[in-house]
Amino acid sequence: MxxxxxxxxxxxxxxxxxxxxxxxxxxxxxxxxxxxxxxxxxxxxxxxxxNNIALSLKNRKTKTIGIIIPEIVHHFFSKVITGIELVANKRGYNVIVGLSNESFDKEVINMQMLANGSIDGFILSIAKETLQQQDYHHFIETINQGMPIVMFDRVVNEIPCDKVIVDDIEGAKKAVEKLISNGCKHIGIITTKDYVSVGKLRTQGYLTALDDHKIEPESSLILKVDDKLLSDDHLDALEKEIEQLFKSNKSIDGIFAVNELYAVTAMKVARKLGYEVPNDIQVISFTDGVLSKHSTPSLTTVSQHGQEIGEKAADLLINRLEMDDEDEIAEDEEEYYETVIIETDLIERESTKS
Amino acid sequence: MxxxxxxxxxxxxxxxxxxxxxxxxxxxxxxxxxxxxxxxxxxxxxxxxxNNIALSLKNRKTKTIGIIIPEIVHHFFSKVITGIELVANKRGYNVIVGLSNESFDKEVINMQMLANGSIDGFILSIAKETLQQQDYHHFIETINQGMPIVMFDRVVNEIPCDKVIVDDIEGAKKAVEKLISNGCKHIGIITTKDYVSVGKLRTQGYLTALDDHKIEPESSLILKVDDKLLSDDHLDALEKEIEQLFKSNKSIDGIFAVNELYAVTAMKVARKLGYEVPNDIQVISFTDGVLSKHSTPSLTTVSQHGQEIGEKAADLLINRLEMDDEDEIAEDEEEYYETVIIETDLIERESTKS
DNA sequence: TGGCTAAACGAAAACGTTTTCGTGTTAAAA
DNA sequence: TTTTAACACGAAAACGTTTTCGTTTAGCCA
Structure with missing residues (x-):
């Protein structure tokens, strides 16, 4: 040896x-x-x-990107990582990942572990707990130390950094409009509590679509699920809530769900209650993952293009890293930071009429 | 700033x-x-x-683990990463991931990128292409340079390193025995070509179970799918192959699939051909992922405990890293390297009779 | 022969730590 | 008063690179 x-x-x-x-x-x-x-x-x-470490020390750059995401067992996030890794590798960078598990503390710890010279910049999506507490000091401090951050999907405006987001409002709107044009009169939405920014935005898109078509929204058709029910342990509770939604809205004929799980669960409940998809009820979900593709009937979904988001985020970060040295724009310029919006696509499958 | x-x-x-x-x-x-x-x-x-980099240089250890896996958009692999990250973090290590995309070249490149001082050791699962070519020199060289490797799931015996594997044979056997005890007489298997070691082992378990119960295996009941069909683009081809299996075995009443996708696709085909699950046909799959849990009917599966595999692998690696300094066992001892077998569990759901 | 230039190479600093081994000062002991 | 020991601190090496700035040698010309 x-x-x-x-x-x-x-x-x-x-x-x-x-x-x-x-x-x-x-x-x-x-x-x-x-x-x-x-x-x-x-x-x-x-x-x-x-020796890479020696080089890093000498050059004061590690050619490594830190990723911090809430969880990795999730189709969307792993797609994003795939995208990041792809362009990172192509441009000579490595990728180091930390999981926040949706916890504020773990997010902070993870960032501190990495911000001490291990990486050149961050790509991250904010933990739910952080969004709830609205405590963003760790992001701000990191940025102030000269370490660039690119946020994706779950972002907050007040943080000065590049962002890559999905057009949640527009995507939701497209989905609901599809339901409307397919003849749905009573469209329900299954979404999350409002502090989850994407949930809120998708709800907004839903409302906008209804409004554009002069449909009066009914509060009984809006189900805001406590997202603790997203974990597999609480599937029963989730089913109960959805069942309640159906029972108190006998005329419901369309469902827009903000994620796959809500959508497949809704289909399951619908079937149990004797509805047939898509004839009695049409369903569209956000997030195009494995479930949508392989459920029966397969789900019409709003695709977020996770991989593309990851690629774009990595490009933004690396561009900034490699620019920093020379061009160094005036930091207080209006358009110093960029926000890229990735368009969604509606992928039609069997859960809607064609 | x-x-x-x-x-x-x-x-x-x-x-x-x-x-x-x-x-x-x-x-x-x-x-x-x-x-x-x-x-x-x-x-x-x-x-x-x-500064972490300075510390790494001085201590000649980075407190970072390199993970190389075929893909990350995969329930099993992301579960494993979750497990690795969990214990790595707990023990003060970071985790850097590289994706081989099942390609031999990318696997080699990735290892070289990381083996130059960036990490202290590897945890990896071998790419399919590497398994086909049977070229393992990059692993051997890495090990010879004093960098420990822990392999999981897809392993090969000839490489001297710690391993964490699932008892594929036993798991498959348990599944098939469940089908037998549930009354199935003509059990088909949907598996991969033999060079994928886990596919081969699971097939072996299937055959053993049949043999133990004096059931003569029929070659027409064994479908070895070219695993290129695992990618979503070739779903149609996969369906055709499975349909063929059904049509040439009218009396088929049980299916054991070596992964979720094969299982849900089989159920889809079965339904299309007028079979009802689980009454006409019972289905069990390997790999307990999201699909199994949320398909209708939900799938009875053999759980691999991905997270546990990751945890164990990380513990093995870190133990070796932290031992290396002092205890330094004689390297040529018989039991120098450890192979841990993680037991599988049969999780019964709706696709089998209870 | 003296001086100059180019070619080929080496010494040393720097990146940011930790740690070993001095060294100077002071107070206590002889 | 001299010796000793404890105390508080600093210099320097080491980890492995890259790069700047010498330095040596030979060859050339006047």
């Missing part, structure tokens, strides 16, 4: 100085053709690779 | 030496109570944190 070889060892072995070895390997013209060949041959033989 | 403060700056500001600052912060008794307080107060004020 031979440890990795270093410049120093090569230098010693070949009886030259460290500087000579370094230069020879980088093909400096300062070094004679002879020694260059000798050094390179030796290095190749021993499979020399420069 | 003030950059992160360093020991040197604190030293200069307080007019003491760097060593004094370092010692004061670590509460060395060498330093007087007075200066200690002064330094610590100053450090706190400026929110000093030791």
């Amino acid at each position: 031979k440890r990795k070889i270093t410049l120093k060892q090569i230098a010693k072995e070949l009886d030259v100085s460290i500087s000579t070895v370094s230069k020879a390997l980088r093909n400096s013209i300062e070094i004679s053709e002879d020694t260059r060949q000798k050094v390179q041959a030796f290095a190749k033989l021993y499979n020399y690779r420069p | 003030k950059r992160k403060i360093t020991l040197k700056q604190i030293a200069k500001e307080l007019d003491v030496s760097i060593s004094t600052v370092s010692k004061a912060l670590r509460n060395s008794i060498e330093i007087s109570e007075d200066t200690r307080q002064k330094v610590q107060a100053f450090a706190k004020l400026y929110n000093y944190r030791p």
Whole structure:
């Protein structure tokens, strides 16, 4: 078991100085053709690779991106990571991930662990608990220390950084309009409590769509689920709430759900109550994941293009990282930070009439 | 925007030496109570944190684990990561991920990127292409350089390292036995080509179960799908193959699928052909993911306990990392490397009779 | 022969830590 | 008063690079 070889060892072995070895390997013209060949041959033989940590220390950049997300067992988030990793790798960066588990404390700890030199910048999506507490000091401090952040999906406006978001309002609107044009008269929405920004926005899109078509919203058709019920342990409770929604709205004929789980659960309840999808009730969900594709009937969904979000976020971050050195725009300019909106697509499947 | 403060700056500001600052912060008794307080107060004020990269360089360990997996958009793998991250964090480690995309080249590149000092050890699951080519030199070389590897799920015996695997044979056997005891007489299996080790093992378990119950296996009941069909683009082809299986075995009354997708697709085809699950046909799948839980009928599955696998793998790796320094066992001992087998559980749901 | 230039190489600093080994000062012991 | 020991602190090396700025040697010309 031979440890990795270093410049120093090569230098010693070949009886030259460290500087000579370094230069020879980088093909400096300062070094004679002879020694260059000798050094390179030796290095190749021993499979020399420069130590990354030493480089990071010297260059004061790690070529590593920190990702902090609420959870990873989630189609959307893993798609985003895929996108980030793709462009990061292509541009010579590594990716280090931390999970907040939707907890404020873990989010803070994770950021501190990484902000001490381990990474050059963050890509993150805010934990629910943080959104509730509205305590964003850890983001602000990180940014103030000169470490750029790119936020995606769950963002808050007051933080000065680049953002990549989905057009939640527009996406929801498209979905509801589809239901309307498909003949639905009484469209229910299954959404989250308002502090989850995306839930709120999607609800807003729902209301806008109704309004645009002169449909009076009915509060009994709006179910705001406590998102603790998103965890698998509380599936029963979720089903009960949805069942209640159906029973108190006998004429319901369309459902817009802000995520897949709500949608498939709604279909399940509907079937149990004797409705048939899509003939009696049509269903559309946000987030195009595995469930939508493989449920029966398969779900018409609003695709968020998670991978594209990840790619865009990584590009934004790396651009900023590699610009910082030279161009260094005036930081107080109006349009210093960018917010990219990724358009959603409506993917039609079997849960709506065609 | 003030950059992160360093020991040197604190030293200069307080007019003491760097060593004094370092010692004061670590509460060395060498330093007087007075200066200690002064330094610590100053450090706190400026929110000093030791630079991780510098520490890594000095200590020659990064406290970072490299994970390389085929893909991340996959319930099982993301569960494993969750487990790894959990214990890694608890034990003071970070986690850096690379995706091989099932490609041999990307696997090699990724390992090289990380093996140059960025991490202390690997946790990985081998890419399909690598398994096909049976070229494992990059693993061997990494290990020879003194960097420990822990492999999980997709492993190969010839590589000297710790391993965490699922008892695929036993799990498959349990599933098939459940079908048998539920009265199935003609049990089909939908599996992958043999070079995917887990597919092969699960097939083996299927055959063992049949044999144990004196049931003659029929080759027409064994469908080995080209796993290119696992990607969503080829769903139609997958359905066709499965439909063929049904049509050439009219008396089929049980299906064991080696993954969720095969199982839900089988159920879909079955329904289309007029079979009812579980009355006409009972279905069990390997891998307990989201699909199983939320399909209708929900799937009886063999749970692999992905998170537990991740936790165990991380513990094995970190144990080895922290042992290496001191105890340093004789490397040629028989039982130098450990293989942990995680037991599977059969989770009964609606796709089998109870 | 003296001086100059180019070629080939080495010394040393820097990145930010920790730690070992001095060193100077002061107070206590002889 | 001298010796010793404790105390408080600093200098420097080390981790592995890259890069700037010498320094040496040889060759060339006058």
